[in-house]
Amino acid sequence: MNKFKFEKLIIWQKAMDFGEIIDKLTSDFPAKEKFNLSSQICRASDAIALNISEGSIGQSNPEQKKFIGYSIRSLAEVVTCLFKAKRRHYITEIQFTELYNESYHLMNMMSAFRKNIK
Template sequence: MKAKFKFENLMVWQKAMDLGDDILFLSEKFPAKENFNLSSQSCRAADSIALNISEGSIGQSNPEQKRFIGSAIRSLAEVVTCLHKAKRRNYIAVDEFNCHYKQAFSLMNKLIAYKNSIK
């Protein structure tokens, strides 16, 4: 499989894919009562990051591409809030929170740099 979509080569997309998987696995630790609340919201927000990056990279003008990256950034902020809620509700340990928070912070910096690089 040699052909690739442009976004598949983007480090921010690859990191967003990793975060989406990590949040999915993390949310499986939440209690069943959160299946349709915090678990679902965490996963949808995390998946939205990569989805917006890919959608913005296909045939979009630069302002449109920046808008999609902005949406990815807002989804990432939502993921961070979900992490805080999970920690406050004692669904995840502090070290798990710190690990995922660091991952999210790194991705946020990469997304902002990528958005700023779009002319």
């Protein structure tokens, strides 16, 4: 029962799932990162879906494109945090590669969606 337009968007659904994966991942980060890297990556990953939904509600097409752009920027922030987490040995190379590839796929989906907004 989808009441909001964004609930039907595959990019929103994927972004929601991605945010949950990132949230779970950070539970294994050291306690010293709770208010630093853990918080930053969780806020950025949540912002992806938040901006998709915000842009889809009663906005003009240019406004929706702008919010998809914000989502893409938030995704870039997540990727940078993943690099930091890998360098600090909080995640494995395999975890990094899986999340990096998922990030790239999500970015391509959002870019294609943005191009199709008239």
